[in-house]
Amino acid sequence: MSTPYAKLPAWADYGLIPLINLAVAFIVAGFVVLLVGENPLRAAAILVEGAFGRGQGIAFTLYYATTFIFTGLSVAVAVHCGLFNIGTEGQAYIAGLGVAVVCLTFDATLPWWLTFPLATLAAAAMGALWALLPAYLQAKRGSHIVITTIMFNFIAASIMVYLLVGMLKPPGSMAPQTRIFLEGAQLPKLNWVIELFGARVRSAPLNISFLLALLMAFLTWVLIWRTRLGYEIRTYGHSPKAARYAGISETRIIIITMMISGALGGMMALNPTMGDQHNVAIDFVSGAGFVGIAVALMGRSHPVGIVLAAILFGMLYQGGAELAFEMPAISRDMIVIIQGLVILFAGALEHMFRPSIQALFASFSPKSVGMAATKGKGA
């Protein structure tokens, strides 16, 4: 097989191209804003101001980012193995069941610092279990994991709706959600950290699971680049054939990777439930699993990139809420468009600008793209 695209220096590959793709996505989004009859520059200003202008905004931005770090890592771990886990959404949703069971059982008796690890384990376990079957089917039966995980998203949604309108709902209540968790299952807020820097936070749901997300990002980095298992995952992702020759068990690596991916996705459930709403409600994931795809793509599946991309999307969510308030023509759905455009330009069309950039680099300095300097000979 011929390699379709030439090499670029690392900083261009990991910095310049994603930035160009992102810029194009935002320019196209700007056109949509124009089409709706608003000023895109003013919209962008409101968005950034809303996300970072005040302590309150920053706290909300980081709260949303927490969710997206988990889902982004979940997608990214699978990507390293060459698997496309589109099922993070369902894995996170079903993990809500684990959180609900732990919280409803222990919130009256245990303090939060015991409930939190228990709920984390339960969420991770449920997420991992929900990824297990698609992984097994991919490894043993060759069923395409994209299709099975899509199906599992819908099955998860059906199960959760069934439970939330039935067993998990407190008797006498109409709303499809669990009862409010007691203090033992409410996570402490982190808003004081932002207040340390002099900003004021009235009330924002930023909580301790943000730290868990950062820890998970670090552990993912360790896993992928510093362990034997990570090496095997990357080997399999690059070339399943090479991995087979190296004696790596295909079944084992697919199942383990997907379960890690599912566990990371599952932990997302902690943030909106224990951290913010203090209950498990219907549709609490609300697309965060799919945002994870955009985050992982933009972050180039590297934990540092993912944290940055997650903060960017957190900014979009928080700033978008402010934007919807200031410009009634632009609702929160604008973010969905931007998300789609980022996925399109940073994901599917990631190579669109590569040939021209590569040509540009080649004309300035042939060495940087791995070509021998041929001009020097004649002169």
Add this chain to the structure above:
Amino acid sequence: MDIFNIIIQTLDSTLRLSVPLLLACLAGLYSERSGIFDIGLEGKMLVGAFAGAAAASVFHSAFIGLGMAILISISFAMIHGFASITHRGNQIVSGVAINFIAAGSTVILGQAWFQQGGRTPALAEGERFSPITLPGADAVKDIPVLGHLYSELLSGHSLIAYIAFAMVPITWWVLYRTRFGLRLRAVGENPAAVDTAGISVTWLRYRALLCTGVLTGLAGAYLSMTQNGGFVKDMTAGKGYIALAALIFAKWKPVNAMFACLLFGFLDALAIRLQGTPLPIIGKVPVQFMQALPYILTVVLLAGFIGKAIPPRAGGVPYVKER
């Protein structure tokens, strides 16, 4: 009401519910048979539904609406082609992107243009596709069983519904009896061989996506201009994914696709009808279980317990011409 009428009514709603599935499923069939995975069926249906309802209410014509639905749906299919054929991007990622862009833009534009919270204005009589009474349906109405079947079940659907079922033999014929169909199937199995024969893989795949766009446009138009008198936010509600499941269930074959869609449509109709009513022996079946059944069945099929679903071999792999 007697049992016969209940059966007729359930089957009638089965037909109605399976039309959009069938159109989307056949749409997916063209693209997947050419080697382009398409999980963006959902999004293309959604933009089709929006464009159709919006144009119909602005121009007061159902046919302009239909044309617009097809046009916009095709343009989204072309974006998918541009990303996954021309730029050899990841087809799954591109499909996800299309679903997002569709979900967001239909609401934003709908709100900006019509100010009804993302809905389009309710369509009047001439702006939507109304039921067509088949010739002689009224005459045979009183003949027991057969006449009843004809007038109640087969007659009285909209134009798009009849197009949908006509597309099944047409697709079969195109796929298995024309030169285009032969090449389409070949390019999904072994694009290098097609290329060697001097046929452009790129052009062939773009034409396949064109068919996909037309059919998803029809599916969308059916949703917003027949089933519902206007566009509502997220009105596809996962139908694109059920169509995808049906496509796998049908093993990428047109006639099977019809039966798979009818089955899934029947499950849906049954779920609506059985809401809350207990069944003999089994007892009360949760609605959620009925709704999840198409997905569960597809997973079981994929697991290889009911036959084996083998996708087109070149599916999902961008074609790199040798240099």
